Amino acid sequence: MLAFLGKRLLSTLPVVLVVAITVFMIVRLTPGDPAAIIGGNSATSEDLDRIRVQLGLTQPLWTQFLLWAGKVLQGDLGFSFFLNKPVLELIAQRVEPTLSLAVGTLVLAVAIALPLGTLAAWRMGSWLDKAVMAFSVAGFSVPVFVIGYVLIYLLAMKLQWFPVQGYRRMADGLGPWARQLALPCLTLAVTYVALLARVTRAAVSEALTEDYIRTARAKGISERAVLTHHALRNAAVPVVTVIGVSAALLLGGVVVTETVYAIPGLGQLTVDAVLNRDFPVLQGVVLFFALIYVAVNLLVDLSYLALDPRIRY
Amino acid sequence: MNPTTPWTRLLRHGAVRGGAIVLATLALLGLLAPWLGTIDPAAMDASFINVAAGASGAVTLPDGAQVQHTFWMGSDSVGRDIWSRVLYGTRISLMVGGFTAALAVALGCTLGMLAGYFRAADAVLMRVMDGLMAIPAVLLAITLVAMLGATLPTVILAIAVPEVPRVTRLVRALVIGLRDEPFVEAARALATPDATILWRDILPNALAPLIVQGTFIAASAVLTEAILSFLGLGLPSDVPTWGNIMAEGRVLFSQAPGNVLWPALFLVPTVLAINLLGDGLRDVLDPKFSRRA
Numbered sequence: 001m002l003a004f005l006g007k008r009l010l011s012t013l014p015v016v017l018v019v020a021i022t023v024f025m026i027v028r029l030t031p032g033d034p035a036a037i038i039g040g041n042s043a044t045s046e047d048l049d050r051i052r053v054q055l056g057l058t059q060p061l062w063t064q065f066l067l068w069a070g071k072v073l074q075g076d077l078g079f080s081f082f083l084n085k086p087v088l089e090l091i092a093q094r095v096e097p098t099l100s101l102a103v104g105t106l107v108l109a110v111a112i113a114l115p116l117g118t119l120a121a122w123r124m125g126s127w128l129d130k131a132v133m134a135f136s137v138a139g140f141s142v143p144v145f146v147i148g149y150v151l152i153y154l155l156a157m158k159l160q161w162f163p164v165q166g167y168r169r170m171a172d173g174l175g176p177w178a179r180q181l182a183l184p185c186l187t188l189a190v191t192y193v194a195l196l197a198r199v200t201r202a203a204v205s206e207a208l209t210e211d212y213i214r215t216a217r218a219k220g221i222s223e224r225a226v227l228t229h230h231a232l233r234n235a236a237v238p239v240v241t242v243i244g245v246s247a248a249l250l251l252g253g254v255v256v257t258e259t260v261y262a263i264p265g266l267g268q269l270t271v272d273a274v275l276n277r278d279f280p281v282l283q284g285v286v287l288f289f290a291l292i293y294v295a296v297n298l299l300v301d302l303s304y305l306a307l308d309p310r311i312r313y
Numbered sequence: 314m315n316p317t318t319p320w321t322r323l324l325r326h327g328a329v330r331g332g333a334i335v336l337a338t339l340a341l342l343g344l345l346a347p348w349l350g351t352i353d354p355a356a357m358d359a360s361f362i363n364v365a366a367g368a369s370g371a372v373t374l375p376d377g378a379q380v381q382h383t384f385w386m387g388s389d390s391v392g393r394d395i396w397s398r399v400l401y402g403t404r405i406s407l408m409v410g411g412f413t414a415a416l417a418v419a420l421g422c423t424l425g426m427l428a429g430y431f432r433a434a435d436a437v438l439m440r441v442m443d444g445l446m447a448i449p450a451v452l453l454a455i456t457l458v459a460m461l462g463a464t465l466p467t468v469i470l471a472i473a474v475p476e477v478p479r480v481t482r483l484v485r486a487l488v489i490g491l492r493d494e495p496f497v498e499a500a501r502a503l504a505t506p507d508a509t510i511l512w513r514d515i516l517p518n519a520l521a522p523l524i525v526q527g528t529f530i531a532a533s534a535v536l537t538e539a540i541l542s543f544l545g546l547g548l549p550s551d552v553p554t555w556g557n558i559m560a561e562g563r564v565l566f567s568q569a570p571g572n573v574l575w576p577a578l579f580l581v582p583t584v585l586a587i588n589l590l591g592d593g594l595r596d597v598l599d600p601k602f603s604r605r606a
Binding site: 014015016017018019021022026029030137138140141142143144145146149150152153157164248249251252253255256259270271274275277279282285286289290293294 | 441445446447448449450451452453455456458459460532539540544545546563570573574577580581584585588589592
């Protein structure tokens, strides 16, 4: 187990290295003087000199990379000259809304998709199955921001069930926080439900053909228990795998959803950073999101142990 | 399996036919845009700001000429005709979808064949692909556009790059499955150059799943381009793309939801049609390959 953990952690190193090199190259591959790019439009010539020294621009590229990577490891992601703050601080301020949205979406999507997919597999070919399959194609074809505006129009403006836009901090009370977050989560969950329902249906329908299902039914167990305890339990590994792989999809969706609902999270920080050509912030956000992706997939691999006792590392 | 050719099976498949008809219609609308009651999509007339759908009047064009024009979908907040912009936007979306798919498949195919066929290249290439996959596609595309500037070719490149790892993985797996087949060994025994083996013996066997994958890439490319434009990070806002029209309409959404919803009425069927086409192609060409994630 520990050996597995060590090996698995080691295997993320190349991924992290490639991500780090990519992020480092963002500034180097952009045409123009790296110091001017990092300093942004408002940088003075003293700023530029300071940046040149910091980056070691006269040294070879790989030395510059090591310098940069060493700082990143110490938590120094650079400095936003546009917002006049360290990048790490900016990211820390914006993490709560973004993670709330991402986790809320995931919980909502799993809560909707698992029962839908299981029922569709249980009654394959029924109207419900056809509806789920049609939804899973459609859900993949409608962009998040269109879903967002349609839901705002119908549920927030016409029916007034939800507030239209904005975000409330968790510290202001869980009630207002959840109420404000419900519509964005629902918006982003549509694509995710489409994906997860499809995978759940495939995995459960495969499990339902197994001998142990026949045995369970022969014992006289209720159909409900057969589905939840035997079929769904055995479908858990593929479903969780897809959750891990599509974490990147979720994080990308968060960026867009935040813009639609005016949520002051990392997505908005990204968009503002690009508009202001604030490259250190852009680098920081890309690195942060990629590390989340790597961490999620690490957790997914570990969760196999709990989900399927047959798996031993 | 019925003893018909793939071509006739394709034509008989409902999803393929439906998707192809919708796409052909859209392509025609885009091509024939100048003759379908449109004016210059960049023309702004200050006397027609935010007019309702169906309003008409004499519009002054940039060259000073006046034409009688009906705003079938209303106008935006600087007095441009939404119908004209949406129709011309069809061209951009279809071009981005097609070229992105072609580029991503070409790049992924090359890298995948290298990784699958040459064991020395495999480890390094695949680690690079793993690293690229760790960055959310939208974010990577945003970053690339920020670096390279927003023109049609750079937007296409920026959307294609995040799709490359998936194609590479697919092709690599196919090549590894094929490289020890007797017909490849036979070619190698005849001292056929590696490049020829890859091109002549291996590529044709990987074509069906590649076409399917390319179709799905086209669908997501159309979406990603719309997202980039919508965020204000894609093609410049005067270029008529569906995302740009929506971004412009976003500010006045509560008073005039139409400016966001009209382009969506084109965007959603486009992506749906490409996805249906992809599902159908997969059924017909490649029954074994049924995963898309």
